[in-house]
Amino acid sequence: MSVVGGEWWQRDAERLWHPYSSLSDPSPVRLVRGADGVRLRLDDEAGGTVEAIDAMASWWCMIHGYRNPVLDAAVKSQVDDFSHVMFGGLTHEPAIRLAERLVEISPDPLQHVFFCDSGSVSVEVAIKLALQYQVARGNSGRTRMLTVRGGYHGDTFAPMSVCDPVNGMHSLFTGALKEQVFGPRPPAGFDRPDDDPELRAWAAALTALADERAGEIAAIVVEPVLQGAGGMYPYSPACLRVLRDLADRHGFLLILDEIATGFGRTGTLFASEHAGIDPDILCVGKALTGGYLSLAATLCTTDVAHTVSDGPGGALMHGPTFMANPLACAVALASIDLLLSQDWAGRVAGISAGLSAGLAPAASLPGVKDVRVIGAVGVVQLDGPVDMKRMTDAVLRRGVWVRPFRDLVYTMPPYVCTAEEIATITSAITGAVEEVG
Numbered sequence: 001m002s003v004v005g006g007e008w009w010q011r012d013a014e015r016l017w018h019p020y021s022s023l024s025d026p027s028p029v030r031l032v033r034g035a036d037g038v039r040l041r042l043d044d045e046a047g048g049t050v051e052a053i054d055a056m057a058s059w060w061c062m063i064h065g066y067r068n069p070v071l072d073a074a075v076k077s078q079v080d081d082f083s084h085v086m087f088g089g090l091t092h093e094p095a096i097r098l099a100e101r102l103v104e105i106s107p108d109p110l111q112h113v114f115f116c117d118s119g120s121v122s123v124e125v126a127i128k129l130a131l132q133y134q135v136a137r138g139n140s141g142r143t144r145m146l147t148v149r150g151g152y153h154g155d156t157f158a159p160m161s162v163c164d165p166v167n168g169m170h171s172l173f174t175g176a177l178k179e180q181v182f183g184p185r186p187p188a189g190f191d192r193p194d195d196d197p198e199l200r201a202w203a204a205a206l207t208a209l210a211d212e213r214a215g216e217i218a219a220i221v222v223e224p225v226l227q228g229a230g231g232m233y234p235y236s237p238a239c240l241r242v243l244r245d246l247a248d249r250h251g252f253l254l255i256l257d258e259i260a261t262g263f264g265r266t267g268t269l270f271a272s273e274h275a276g277i278d279p280d281i282l283c284v285g286k287a288l289t290g291g292y293l294s295l296a297a298t299l300c301t302t303d304v305a306h307t308v309s310d311g312p313g314g315a316l317m318h319g320p321t322f323m324a325n326p327l328a329c330a331v332a333l334a335s336i337d338l339l340l341s342q343d344w345a346g347r348v349a350g351i352s353a354g355l356s357a358g359l360a361p362a363a364s365l366p367g368v369k370d371v372r373v374i375g376a377v378g379v380v381q382l383d384g385p386v387d388m389k390r391m392t393d394a395v396l397r398r399g400v401w402v403r404p405f406r407d408l409v410y411t412m413p414p415y416v417c418t419a420e421e422i423a424t425i426t427s428a429i430t431g432a433v434e435e436v437g
Ligand SMILES: *Cc1c(COP(=O)(O)O)cnc(C)c1O
Pocket: 118, 119, 120, 121, 123, 152, 153, 154, 155, 223, 228, 229, 257, 258, 259, 260, 261, 285, 286
């Protein structure tokens, strides 16, 4: 048992769940003493502290870095106004302005916004919208989602039901999870042309599945262009055009989960832009508040909004306690404005080039199966499971924080990383992979 963090670690281990954790056999955790810019300050084994570049951007969120002065100011100013009010019967400027901004920057057909507290709940709301939409259209038999294998959409029950059945541990919840319709995973690789044979075979399989099960399907749900927690797996935008076409043909809604990919991560503001298609429903979260507070949103078209509103329930049946929390809305607005006020696309492209160049040498290391980069996401895939503790420590000794999973060591750094910091990240990952294998 590691005692990094000493007494605190013991107290943590006695009381706290961490993500996907065991209380019988707790994994080591590091105590954070501070965070500033792109750096975390963590306790080390020797009783001192160590600084590390956060190559994870706190799981995709912290795009502008920690203690960003603009975002700090936005939160403080809203605290001085009011921190929270119920959203039933009341409204406020931060929510209105943020909704307007999201509609302005997202694909054109999306016109209406539902705010909630987490990505998983935004996917719940998207699925609920789709089900209520089909009921309103007289298709109450259409209760399933069509998705592809390898996806990740969150940990509550409806999102979990559309996660990859194997990685998402569906076997643990047999009988409790809605059975959805799973197509094959799109063939790997962003750069496949439309007439690529594997892509055409995939399209044919999806088309056959959709034709066969159309009467049961309410909507298609996917992460566009990059499957995140399901494997850091980029695929061709052409696949999204196939899905858009199937949705149109059969009257399914197309739900795009951009909780990980939104706000520039793959090189376009939203990943759907790579494909030139628009969703009927869009989920955003994670980087929405620049990592400051938990907030997510579900956007939809006017057709979806009015069909649901004019349907049997007469309303969208959802309303969380902390809906449109003003602090979260205020900082989200500041984060989006800060992003758009700079050449974010140039920054992401620069990070992308730095990741490609810096991780390229990893490709020839023993034990490395694949190295891939899309936008500001860099991935080293090993040919077996990562020794999580040894790998994390080896990267940390090189001044960088990562959180590998399965066979993947990867980074999606804050956009404010300099070229030198990106080089530190890539050489730390490459060096650690060489050392640990
Ligand atoms: C993280 C994530 C979610 C879940 O968001 P939470 O805020 O953790 O509930 C859903 N979909 C995708 C694509 C994600 O990356």
